[in-house]
Amino acid sequence: MGIAASLFFNTDEPEICLDWRVRPSxxxxxxxxxxxxxxxxxxxxxxxxxxxxxxxxxxxxxxxxxxxxxxxxxxxxxxxxxxxxxxxxxxxxxxxxxxxxxxxxxxxxxxxxxxxxxxxxxxxxxxxxxxxxxxxxxxxxxxxxxxxxxxxxxxxxxxxxxxxxxxxxDPKAIYEWWKDAIPQSDRPRCRRLVRYFKMWAALRFGEGSRPSSILLTVLVGEAFEELDKDKLSGDDEFLAATLRVVVDRLQQSAIVKNPANKEENLNRLSQEDSSSLLDKLEGFLSIAERGLVTTTKTAAADVWSEAFDQFFPIPEEDDEEEAVLKAAQNRALATLIFNPLVNVTATVGSRTFTGVDGIGPIPKGCEITFTLANAHALPPGAEVRWMVRNSGRGAEEVNDLGHRAGEGISTSRDSAYHGDHYMDVSVRLNGRLIGSKRVKVLVSGLGLPKRNPPRPAWTTLRKRR
Structure with a gap:
């Protein structure tokens, strides 16, 4: 089992995993x-x-x-x-x-x-x-x-x-293939793998060049049949193994026959788009292989986020297993560590709120600026990346669970949804994570009322004595 398996699927804390974040509520x-x-x-x-x-x-x-x-x-x-x-x-x-x-x-x-x-x-x-x-x-x-x-x-x-x-x-025939090919006990995991592939594709391809849902379903399903499942544990290992089979298959031929109708090629992409699919799948496999060899959950999450952006979760601050892993890493390696310090300023109208490494509660409608306060201590060549991760009913209703928020020592965003949200900052040097910080943003359910609201209309009827 890879070190990030619980961040893919976790029955104890289902809301803090990739599977939960990519599915509809x-x-x-x-x-x-x-x-x-x-x-x-x-x-x-x-x-x-x-x-x-x-x-x-x-x-x-x-x-x-x-x-x-x-x-x-x-x-x-x-x-x-x-x-x-x-x-x-x-x-x-x-x-x-x-x-x-x-x-x-x-x-x-x-x-x-x-x-x-x-x-x-x-x-x-x-x-x-x-x-x-x-x-x-x-x-x-x-x-x-x-x-x-x-x-x-x-x-x-x-x-x-x-x-x-x-x-x-015949959509019924291909559904019957799915049920026959994937044993009932394996279907929950195979469904999750299909969803991971589909979310990756949704993030990496425009609608016109995106591989179809049924194409990805068949690629994953037929690859899953070939896996030596007794040697794998955890969705991260299964995903990497599935990617290896899919990449090897498409390197040999771009044709993907309908398992229920061998005369139909499910890959209706152009030659150019098929080549792009293979190139990006090879990149996806590289991400998976790097994610499996990290030594902490935080480092693994940073790598897997290259494939899944805001949908891949970050370990909670009170994750005891992660604390042990980080301590072991620090003892084993004399690695460069950078601890980001983030100043946060939120403004709405004439009101200003401030915080360090977090802010709130603040009202909806604020413009929030996040600045790396200790940027002067960054080692030469370091890269600073920002990622918004939203949660809560308001964000789920409009399908806004976050987005990439740019690079550099500062970034700005708005407070749009009630609940607990995060601006995650990561610092890399030569492709390796050397520091990260979860900046919590607590947004209240109401916008800020005007400081001096207009007097009620009826007061204009008063006469001075």
């Missing part, structure tokens, strides 16, 4: 479930009237696999896939409707659904995507709705595409 999960269930029932009934076909629906994709991640930034959305199945006997071309008919039915039905203000649907993308329609909701998520023909007797499906063609695509 329980409230977000329930909201999504309510919305997709309502939409699916509406589409079932409305599309039956439009098409004259019996309609079925099936939840698919990351939500079905249990590998959904939260958006990497407030500008992105949760993704849900609900497949709609138009049922008639025989082959797809034996029915009365073409692929474009099905896509048009679904698109028009979604527009009608969106027009009802009571549904919290904000927009239907127009034109629809090649393989699905997409409807956006107010709570930072969207639902993709692909259209299929289903022959129930043969249990056969075909996807309707914008080219007015039927595509051999």
């Amino acid at each position: 329980g409230e977000q999960y329930n909201t999504q479930q309510e919305r997709w269930n309502d939409l699916a029932i509406y589409l079932r009934d409305d599309l039956a009237k439009r098409s004259g076909c019996a309609i079925a629906w099936w939840l698919q994709g990351s939500y079905k696999f249990g590998t959904q991640i939260r958006p990497a930034s407030p500008d992105e959305e949760f993704d849900i896939d609900v497949g709609i199945y138009f049922r008639w006997a025989g082959e797809p071309n034996d029915g009365e409707h073409s692929p474009l008919d099905l896509k048009t039915f679904v698109q028009e039905s979604l527009v009608r659904y969106c027009d009802d203000d009571g549904n919290d649907a904000s927009e239907v993308e127009d034109p629809p995507k090649a393989r699905c329609s997409r409807v956006h909701f107010d709570d930072s998520f969207h639902i993709d709705v692909p259209s299929y023909h289903l022959d129930s007797d043969r249990d056969a499906r075909a996807l309707a595409t914008a080219e007015n063609e039927w595509e051999n695509s």
Whole structure:
């Protein structure tokens, strides 16, 4: 087990681990479930009237696999896939409707659904995507709705595409592969590994060049099957071992066949984007290998944060195991150590709050400046990096768990959410961590009231005597 295993997954303190931070909250999960269930029932009934076909629906994709991640930034959305199945006997071309008919039915039905203000649907993308329609909701998520023909007797499906063609695509078959390939006892860990890969990809690729969720799921699932699991312990070791298998595979060929349909290549990236994926996976593997050989949790977290940014947690200050590890490191090595001292200033209007290595409580809406007070003592060539890590319901609701905050001896940010937050500063020399500090920022739930608020309007009616 690697030294940072508990920072990946920890049943004793689940909220202080990577697995917790990359997943949707329980409230977000329930909201999504309510919305997709309502939409699916509406589409079932409305599309039956439009098409004259019996309609079925099936939840698919990351939500079905249990590998959904939260958006990497407030500008992105949760993704849900609900497949709609138009049922008639025989082959797809034996029915009365073409692929474009099905896509048009679904698109028009979604527009009608969106027009009802009571549904919290904000927009239907127009034109629809090649393989699905997409409807956006107010709570930072969207639902993709692909259209299929289903022959129930043969249990056969075909996807309707914008080219007015039927595509051999069966989401049920690939889900059955997942269940058959990964034993039930191993699925929780394999799901976590898929989520780690997906969050890394969300942080490192733009939407247009990002590997698809199903591509990453198959790469991880098939690599997981090859692992000698008895020799591994902890998600950090499993992640590194999975990366080695995936990198070796893609170095030999960029083709990733659908395990449920060997004629389909799940890697739909361009040649340039496929090369970029391999390059970045090799970098990810390098991070994992360096993370496994660190001697303290803090140093490991600093390395793993190169892959996961603000989502990777930092050890708590009262972590007794970490204190023992640091003491052992200091005894074993005559290493250069730098203890950052951080001055903190928060301003809102004419009010100013100050602190050293922490601040608060302060109101929301403050501009906060963090400055390395002992920058003069930095060794030549040292690099100073800042990372915001948010927590609490307010940050989770808008999917803002932090971000990189720049480099240098000073940085500034705003206080936006109630709760305990951190500005983490790390100091590196020649690629090695020589010092770090967690600067706690306690934000109260209220903004600061005006110091001299306007007098009530009724007081202007008073007369001087």
